[in-house]
Amino acid sequence: MTTEVHRTTSYDADERGWFGGPEQGWGGRFMPEALVAALDELTEAWHEAMADPAFVAEFDAILRDYGGMPSPLYHAERLSRQVGARILLKREDLNHTGAHKIRNVLGQALLTKRMGKTRVIAETGAGQHGVASATAAAYFGLDCTVYMGAVDTRRQALNVARMHLLGAEVVPVESGSATLKDAINEALRDWVASVDRTAYLFGTAAGPHPFPSMVRDFTRGIGDEARAQVLERYGVLPDAIAACVGGGSNAIGLFTAFLDDEGVAIHGFEPGGEGVDTPRHAATIHAGEKGVLHGARTYVLQDADGQTIESHSISAGLDYPGVGPQHAHLAATGRVTYTPVTDVEAMDAMALLSRTEGIIPAIESAHAVAGAMRVARELAAEKGPDATVLINLSGRGDKDMGTAIEWFGLGRTEAEISDDVTEEPVG
């Protein structure tokens, strides 16, 4: 690939982590003083590493030889015919461990090694980031402790087992709502007490500076690769690109390479849960208010007193009441359009992609597929069949089969299904 990669964009944070400058106030660092020295140390190490060709080359080699990247760009022809526009999928589901998340953890763990620390901690919701962290820790020979909401450890026993097999310790978190946000709180508490030898592998492009920008740097290969792949194959940039947004690491990973391509429309699809007019959703940008959560100022689902409201999404990976601060900035400037996609729309897209392309997507990624189909139909009406939409297929759906079995009633006999239909004709 010959396309030049621009290391910076017009939407980067300043040196203190403010996106859009301190007057806009997105991002920053709202953290206990006890952690500031560690965050400063991390910031310096990250800057030095990104400027060191040896580090960048080592990272690229690990992604290639161990992680299976660059991931392919795939023209989904049958899906394209259905919508009347060209649909391209960036196949991050084919990476080692089945998602884009391996890029982030390998980058952060390589940096941990470089900093001479011997232990990593991580938070996880459904367990994907926990499994990725345990994988990176095993690869680099680091001790690993993963904090996971107690509710989630029961729901995701398979991922707990995977982490154990990879040699990680899994700590169930009972405090608060016992879900992802509480796992982050507990990991931060661990870090306050262990910071001299421990690195915190943050799972998404959120949190205090430098995490939003550092995680972006480790995931931006998604967009850098895809942009070069599209140009090489079609000679033009896509009309639109799309990704799902929970905390927003796969989205910022895709978006970064295209932020300064003015002709490319950029879409982020948020988890609309049971609908943004109900309390059960996680559409933070659409329905949240400016606030501070987990060290950054961003959009937060919060009540009138600033208490965090529990989010809901059928997709555990998107079920977070905050969002990365760069996304807040990109929404506020209008560069990226963020729209909710409901549980129903996402599950429909999961089934559609499975049946038309033989690709079972993660439910997270199915949100991007569902939203991108809407965009593609509009573009097709405007531009015809050459209209091109690039979707980040951020992960594979094996982990979601429990949810799919329940949602679609899979694995039952024809007789059981027809009984259901008789009892509930509406379905």
Place this chain on the structure above:
Amino acid sequence: MTRTTTVTASTAFERARAEGRAALVGYLPAGYPDVAGGIDALKALVDSGCDVIEIGLPYSDPVMDGPTIQAAAQAALEGGVRTTDVLRTVEAVAATGTPTLVMTYWNPVERYGVPRFAADLASAGGAGLITPDLTPDSAPEWIAAADEHGLDKVFLVAPSSTDERIAMTTAACRGFVYATGIMGVTGTTQTTAAAVAPLVARTRALSPEGSDLPVGVGVGVSTGDQAADLAEHVDGVIVGSAFVRRLLDHADDRPAGLRALGALAEELAAGVRRG
């Protein structure tokens, strides 16, 4: 709004200094076991010898707090405590004449509106804020609002703080500076004078010349002996989780909880006088 009656934290520290001892700072969250019960408990701390009161504003995501304070704060939130209830609690406790600060994570203040929070805290008789997740370099709006209302600004220093940051932090503090005795969260590990001595010495050396900024040590203090041990080296001994523990242990017998609370406060108050 001009206040004439509010006692600031510095007044209490000066008084303790004049008596040749450290001040005792007592913490409890507002709204636990309920708003009225919380006020009773805080008044028991005042009656039993606390020189300064810290009222915790219960928050859904308290990253600096260990399980004890989390449990009480969560119970308070489940009981429906609001930010206005916290201000009501401040008013009731400050009326005793004991300097009363609010310890709060940042988001509830930002949500309430920083200038409005400062104005309402001042008119409730509150002395100021302790901000565990807001450092002075991220706090221009709070510093401006606090200065306008003459409120105390208590920021934290930690063993991991660089000299440069300790100098910056102490320069921004008014009332006292809160030194976290250990690297860790509240209520999980014990502090000793030997362990905190280096941080206290650095903090004193790096405070602005002539400011005489009192140094309070918190996180990891729970007994009279520890208080006595620490009091020799610091201006203030801050106790939170150990008080909260007394209330949690007597959740179904409030009078017993208040007695236990008072007994611990008396033990600690005697401790800071032994130091």
